[in-house]
Amino acid sequence: MSFKVEIKDPAITIEEECTQRVEFRTDIPLDSSARTKDVGVTMIITGKILSDSAEVGKPADSTSKLLEWSKVPAEQKEAYKSVVVTVKSGGISTRKYELPNAFVVDYFEDFNNQEGGGSFTLVLKQRKNKLKDVKVTGGFAE
Amino acid sequence: MGFRLNVDGEKKIEFGETVLTGVQFLSNTPSGSKGAGRGRDGLNLKEIDYNTPGSGNARATDIGLGVKIWGRINFSLKAELEDATVTLANWALQDSSVEAAYRKATVQVVASGQVVREYTMPNAFIVEYSEDLDDETGVGHFYVHLRQKKDLNAKVELKGGFEVGK
Numbered sequence: 001m002s003f004k005v006e007i008k009d010p011a012i013t014i015e016e017e018c019t020q021r022v023e024f025r026t027d028i029p030l031d032s033s034a035r036t037k038d039v040g041v042t043m044i045i046t047g048k049i050l051s052d053s054a055e056v057g058k059p060a061d062s063t064s065k066l067l068e069w070s071k072v073p074a075e076q077k078e079a080y081k082s083v084v085v086t087v088k089s090g091g092i093s094t095r096k097y098e099l100p101n102a103f104v105v106d107y108f109e110d111f112n113n114q115e116g117g118g119s120f121t122l123v124l125k126q127r128k129n130k131l132k133d134v135k136v137t138g139g140f141a142e
Numbered sequence: 143m144g145f146r147l148n149v150d151g152e153k154k155i156e157f158g159e160t161v162l163t164g165v166q167f168l169s170n171t172p173s174g175s176k177g178a179g180r181g182r183d184g185l186n187l188k189e190i191d192y193n194t195p196g197s198g199n200a201r202a203t204d205i206g207l208g209v210k211i212w213g214r215i216n217f218s219l220k221a222e223l224e225d226a227t228v229t230l231a232n233w234a235l236q237d238s239s240v241e242a243a244y245r246k247a248t249v250q251v252v253a254s255g256q257v258v259r260e261y262t263m264p265n266a267f268i269v270e271y272s273e274d275l276d277d278e279t280g281v282g283h284f285y286v287h288l289r290q291k292k293d294l295n296a297k298v299e300l301k302g303g304f305e306v307g308k
Contacts, residue, residue: 040199049258049259051143051253051254051256051258060256060258060303061303062303063302064259064300064301064302064303067167067259067300067302068300070169070205070300071169071205071207071295071298071300072201073201073202073203073205073295073296074200074201074202074203075203079201080201103200103201104169104171104201105171106168106169106170106171107167107168107169108166108167108168108169109165109166109167109259110164110165110166111143111145111164111165111166111251111258111259112143112163112164112165112212113143113144113145113159113162113163113164115143116143116253116254117143117253118143118251118258118259127199127200127201128199128200129199129200
């Protein structure tokens with residue numbers, strides 16, 4: 001299983017070698033007695049930060065662009081981006097998550113001196129008033 | 143994977159690969175219901191309940207940027223090298239009454255001859271500092287958590303994907 005993470009405006013494509021885990025979850029208050037109206041969507045993407053000196057002058061991966069995104073405050077329109085995650089198994093896209101107005105809740109980068117690569121954790125949410133624009137699709141023919 | 147930390151000031155702090163053992167970068171949004179500030183800083187992801195609707199309906203302006211650093215205290219025998227962890231410990235004790243409470247800190251992550259990341263916080267201050275010593279390992283360990291002064295977040299430089307050899 002591999003993940004294709006595409007972020008638009010401006011475009012960031014995270015390499016498939018980087019992304020290790022994608023968690024898609026709906027946020028429903030646990031204390032509700034009946035169905036809530038206050039539903040949220042969170043997506044947590046974790047993966048590797050690769051360093052590669054094989055190709056001189058080329059950055060090894062695009063994760064540094066996530067780092068820049070995590071710094072953008074709400075005043076700027078770049079704070080919201082469209083995020084599409086496609087899950088692929090056996091050459092077929094099996095699932096597709098679309099968050100057209102995603103923003104960064106938390107972002108972490110972890111490094112230690114016992115491993116050759118670092119790791120990142122990106123916590124995204126869909127803007128709540130645009131929740132109905134979230135799409136989860138699957139069962140594609142090809 | 144190695145790390146370097148440089149801190150400006152009257153007494154400079156310079157740590158290299160032999161001292162630092164781990165680095166974590168954090169960009170946090172405060173939890174909506176729990177107020178601004180340090181609510182969520184330093185928490186492990188597992189401890190954060192993202193099921194709480196209060197944790198943000200839209201992007202916040204009040205984001206916190208910081209770096210956590212772990213390293214060894216290599217006690218300098220016969221004082222042939224100045225131990226910069228002493229300077230770090232004294233910085234941690236400094237309250238906000240003097241200008242030196244804020245310093246410029248630069249962290250580099252280096253692997254295979256390439257600078258993978260460079261975090262520069264021109265107005266960093268310490269929110270957590272601890273030292274850990276025992277009679278077993280021969281060296282001590284320290285942990286420091288730096289944050290950028292929040293109103294100056296725009297001055298933080300986050301860089302990655304450098305060319306080889308730089």
